[in-house]
Amino acid sequence: MDNLLEIKDLHAGIEGKEILKGIDLSIRPGEIHAIMGPNGAGKSTLSAVLAGRPDFSVTQGSISFAGHDLLAMSPEERAWAGIFLSFQYPIQIPGVSITNFLKSAVAAKRKATGEPELSPAQFLKLLKEKMALVKMKGEFAKRDVNVGFSGGEKKRNEILQMAMLDPVLSILDETDSGLDVDALKIVADGVNALRSPEKSAIIITHYKHLLDLITPDVVHVLKNGRIVATGGLEIADRIQNEGFDGING
């Protein structure tokens, strides 16, 4: 089967500083890839570049997503094509409720992909169903996006958005950081419930814990802007025991 995502010799950075120094990565439909690495390895840069954050620039290489040139697409076009980034630090938007935020996002995606508009009742039904998935109570949807949320609430809100937008490729950027065991389980259950043979995910993490709950097909180790090792869960075990220092490909 064709690759869903194909990254070739990707060099990218911010403000003239090169952070990714030649990444090659292929992901097939249905696969979950974990990317592990120490701080500063380039994990968040990779997720930012995939989602199209404007302050990062790609200096070399290519990314193809479902046959399209991803780098030529705006962030919103990438979202419409099925890319979703769960932010490591979700952004607060005072004055905009979760309901209105998701209404705009879902409506824009359906319009762009030629799907019929949801009626208000259909939208609310969908929202209720997806909120149950991440164990959120109804009144939560009235709150302003991420304003005054605890760490766990922010991450559950990310997974709620992911569930509502039904992406083909989900990128979870350190979704586990700062979560207690219960919140981590809610997030993992939410992600697992959305798994399907067509859908892929990239899970970026420092720790093996999340990978015990969401089993990846492939584990990569990113160090100094390069993938230095690729394998199965045994790599995560090695990192757990020996740290990142011992992994040099």
Next chain:
Amino acid sequence: MDRVYRIGIDEVPKRLNLNDCEQLRLIFIVMPGVSADIPFEINIEKEGVELEILGLYLSPHSERVKFNITVRHMVGGSHSRQLFKGIVGGSARAEFDGLVYVAKGAQKTEAFQENHSLLLDNGATVETHPQLEIYADDVKCSHGATSGYLNPDELFYMRSRGIPEAEARKLQMISFVSPVISHLNETMQNQIISRL
């Protein structure tokens, strides 16, 4: 009690003396295309008054808007809170002069004043001159002012969810003005949102 003044449409008193009411909220609205000087003074002459003054100026083109607001606490034990927010673009210029005066002996006064502007273009100008003149010693008073551009992190967050850039900018503006417009009726809220 709420009083809404649409600048250029409603007559605005230049001066009010507050001596009989307990609670008052005044809202000044300057819509796009309106240039105006808005001098306004209010004297609080009664204890236990809760006064709120809100202002919104939408000046996206070449408007000139100038607020000159004076709040005088002549007696103690009253609270005033001012919040002025504006979106300024093109070559427009907005100015906010705000004086809070606390008379001698007006103890236990609380007076807060804030002015925040969102700049849409490099050619837009905002100027803010907050002033506190305090002759009592047991008071809580503060002022704050900010001006800045739309937050790029917010914008990217929304776009990454598939909200088109133009709509994301509009949502940011709605978010910015919401502390003021949330006190208006729905018709007025919609009128304002449609002009952002």
